[in-house]
Amino acid sequence: MKTATRHTHTRLAFVAGVSVRNREGHLDVTRDGRTQFRIRGASPELFAALEGMTGSLAAPEPPATSPEQGLDTVLTRVMRLLEHHIVLGEAVALRLEPLVPGLRHTPAEVGADTAVRLNRFAFLRGHEGDLVLESPLSPRRARLLADPARELAAALGAGTTAREQALALDLPITAVQDLLGHLAGASLVDTAEADGSFATDLDDVLRQWDFHDLLFHSRSRMGRHDYPFGGVFPYRGTIEPRPAVRPLHAGPVVLLPRPRLEDIAAHDPSLTAALEGRRSVRTHAQVPMDLDRLGEFLYRCARVRAVTGPRPDEGMPYPASSRPYPTGGASYDLELYLSVHRVAGLEQGVYFYDAAGHQLVLVNADADDRESMLGIARVSAGNIDTPDVLITVTSRFQRLSWKYRSLAYAATLKNVGVLYQTMYLVATGMGLAPCALGGGDSDLAAKVLGLDYLEESSVGEFLLGSRPAPRQLPPAGHHDWTPVNDADWHPRMEIELHPATAPDQPGTPS
Secondary structure, eight states: OOGGGOOEEEEEEEOTTEEEEEETTEEEEEETTEEEEEEETOOHHHHHHHHTTSSSOOOOOOOSSOGGGSHHHHHHHTGGGEEEEEEETTEEEEEEEEOSTTOOOOOOOOOTTOOEEEOTTOEEEEETTEEEEEOTTOSEEEEEOSHHHHHHHHHTTTOBOHHHHHHHHTOOHHHHHHHHHHHHHTTSEEEOOTTSOOHHHHOHHHHTOOHHHHHHHHHSSTTSOOSOOEEOOTTTTTSOOOOSSOOOOSSOEEEOOOOOHHHHHHHOOOHHHHHHHOOOOOOOOSSOOBHHHHHHHHHHHHOOOEEEOOBGGGTBOSOEEEOSSOOGGGOOOEEEEEEESOBBTBOSEEEEEETTTTEEEEEEOOHHHHHHHHHHHHHHTTSOSOOSEEEEEEEETHHHHTTEESSHHHHHHHHHHHHHHHHHHHHHHHTEEEEEESOOOHHHHHHHHTOOTTTEEEEEEEEEEEOOOGGGSOOOTTTTSOOOSOTTHHHHHHHHHSOTTOOOOTTSOO
């Protein structure tokens, strides 16, 4: 094909599944059989123009109708159902598909020698058999359907100009400018200012977003994508759901003491005392907690209280369980592993907490592996002494992804958050030293715990140990802050929970 014939033009078309029907004086625009828009008093010309956009890719012109019934007005209403097809020669090179409802697409003006580059939040991936370009900043997905569009997108990673790409692709410069203009208008490509700078580099808000954080935020909530979302059960009938209770690891078992509710109720502080007195404690007392205390903590935080299901008639076509903290869909994807440095009555090792049997199962007795886990925890907590116990929180991801699309991993992290708070409050009420960590090594955890990274992987870490006496603790991080709303509640509750005169004794809060 000669270069001179390879110019571009743009056509509008409805997305797949849209049809236009004339129903006695009004038009119904439907998608997959459901009415999206109703247009009353439509002229035959308007009907013909809209009908021509359902698959045939006609390039419509506004018919001679009244302004309120003109095609341009109607297109504004149905914008979220419209795709832009950029045709190069005789083939569609680029298709812009709507992700955010109601936003008009306006191509940008791109000079022949203007520096252009891929936006740093944009990414290329395979989707439905095509190469697509997406970004959490873009209201559209660009489907790259011809080699010139794919080669252009690849060149944008290093930065280029329309003139350079016209030579490289053997295309008219106006055609390259048009392709770049559509990508820039969709916020997938950055264009340089007159001084050579890029506006996105100078935006203080965007500069503080990491690529993966912004992508995760946009894809795990509705509004910026068109992918399936919510409890849609995508694998029902093709993949069996994971069991509600994790199958046990093979290994020696340590039975844990079970607390009595009456004993807990007799000495537990109030919820207000635990909330206000809570703080992160990274150092542990000389005398460690014992197995009774560890067993009580795990029982109160994470035991399986009951099991049920499947209950397909109630919207729960999978087995579920009940535990002391909430999770989405009663999924309870989280599991606990303990790297034990010192607990009175318990050998050092790495253990799995069997939440149904209320017992510990030894999964790794190697001292180097245990020390590697504890070493990462020491660094994450600010180069502290070796903690008594590191609790590694893992997720059996498919417990969530069997039911949910788009939000499954976000739900996992929310589950970790509520488990953290539960652990903080229980530890505070028991007079133990709790501290959640902000990060860990998932690859190391998979190796030490004997897990498949993609089936079950670490998503949280929590330190637990015996609490030093108040006089041995550094002041709380906010002890010299400017008080705002009853800041004295915290120290008052700390004194109530941990009197300064309390002796250091094994098995009792200090």
